Amino acid sequence: MKKRIGLLYGGKSAEHEVSLSTAQAVTKALNFEKYEVYPVYITQEGEWRKGASLEGPAGSIEQLQLEQDSAAPNDISGFLPAEPEKGLDVIIPLLHGPNGEDGTVQGMLEVMNLPYVGNGVLASSAGMDKVVMKQLFEIAGLKQTPYVYFIRREWKNGQAALVKKIAAELTWPVFVKPANLGSSVGINKAENEEELIAAVDEALKFDRKIVVEQGVDAREIEIGVLGNDAPVCSVAGEIKPLKAFYDYQAKYKDGNTAMIIPAELPEEVYEQLTASAKKAFKILDCSGLVRADFFVTADNDILINEVNTLPGFTPFSMFPLLWENTGLAYPDLIEKLIDLAIERYEEKQLLQVKMD
Incomplete structure (x- = not known):
């Protein structure tokens, strides 16, 4: 029997356009012979729109911008597929930025007791707020700028x-x-x-x-982290912007950036990076996936920049490319994330909620 997957994307955020690009890319990676895929679109004004199951990958971003339907704004019934008697096996939140990546939607999914891909409430909110994240890194003893x-x-x-x-x-x-x-x-x-x-x-x-x-004169190195309680790391990648820095335009518009995968690093430096990435993953209590970003100076001093608890899956995105070069193809990466979401959900169901 096919698993029923809910794709949640768009959102009331300045990163709305990025979310749409990610959603389109994910539809191209999902195996429609294994999954029924139900789109749930949130407009930039915050209106929820649900659609019937997709027949196949989205041919364009416009296809994912669903027309108005009977769902009221912010009605959680938007999570339900076209046939309400069928529940969804897992939600894949693809909401970048506030009102999606910051723990708000994750909290709603927890209250609804729905399995979902990626980080939980604490990791999402702490990872979204760069100041809180930096303060936790300090507690973990991670060096930063x-x-x-x-x-x-x-x-x-x-x-x-x-x-x-x-x-x-x-x-x-x-x-x-x-x-x-x-x-x-x-x-x-x-x-x-x-x-x-x-x-x-x-x-x-x-x-x-x-x-x-x-600012720091250093190489920009990124590592993918995957897992729940026992995270593993990808190969390292290096970002070399052809502009002053790796800005929004370079990331999502013109691809005006060189990505070197794997990055040329001494083995001991790579080992230090993976150890720091796992430490950051654990101090934020992450689950599912994280992209950890570092600066590496000329004398191989390592500074953590940030972690991204919902890295993009666009054609220019580093996270899926890191795993592809580690031996995990894009479709397999999506399946792994779905399995990790279900694993975490099933573990939570073991928790006692009634007093003896």
């Missing part, structure tokens, strides 16, 4: 003091980021105080919390 963070109100009431603090504690250039976005949305590089102010104003369009990180 210096940073300063603040919220909108602090910037509004004390901009001059914060600029002075950043100039004193960090060295130029710095990178200004919304704390709760991924895919390089709202990120800018600043070489001086004037550029810093402009970059913060831009980042505040996307989040109330901002993190400013010191």
Whole structure:
């Protein structure tokens, strides 16, 4: 009997377009002889739209932008397939950014007691907030670049003091980021105080919390992590942007980036990277998948940059390419993630919920 898979994508987020690209790529990877695939689309305005089972891979992103149906906005019945008497075996959330990758949807799925691919509530929310993530990395003893963070109100009431603090504690250039976005949305590089102010104003369009990180002259190395309680790592890959840094355009639009897989690294450096990736995975209590991003300096000093708890599966995405070069093809990777989701769900069902 075919497993019934629910694809949840779109979302009320600046990363809506990325989610659609990921969803299209996943439909191309799923084996329709093994799975019934039901699309659940969330518009950028937050309206839920469910569709009948797909006949095959989505030929275009437009095909996934479902027309209005009887589902009310945010009606959880959007998770149900066309035949309500059939439940879904597993949900694959493909929602990047806030309102999807940050633990909100994961919490709803937990309350609904539905199996779902990827990280749970804690890992998703902590991994989404770059400041909380960095603080947990500090607890785990993971080395990282210096940073300063603040919220909108602090910037509004004390901009001059914060600029002075950043100039004193960090060295130029710095990178200004919304704390709760991924895919390089709202990120800018600043070489001086004037550029810093402009970059913060831009980042505040996307989040109330901002993190400013010191730039580092280093290679950008990424590793895929897969598993639940016993995670394993892929080969390492290196990002070499042909622009100033690996921004949204380079990631998802023009492919203006060189990806070197596997990265040329001494064996001992690779072993340190995988150990750090697993440590980051465990301190956030991750499950399913993570892409761990590092800086490696000329003298092989390792700094963790961040982890992405829902890395993209677009044609330009590093995560599936890392696993393909490790020996796990894209369709097999999707199947592995589904198996891990069911494994985690079945383990949770063993928990006692009634007092004797």
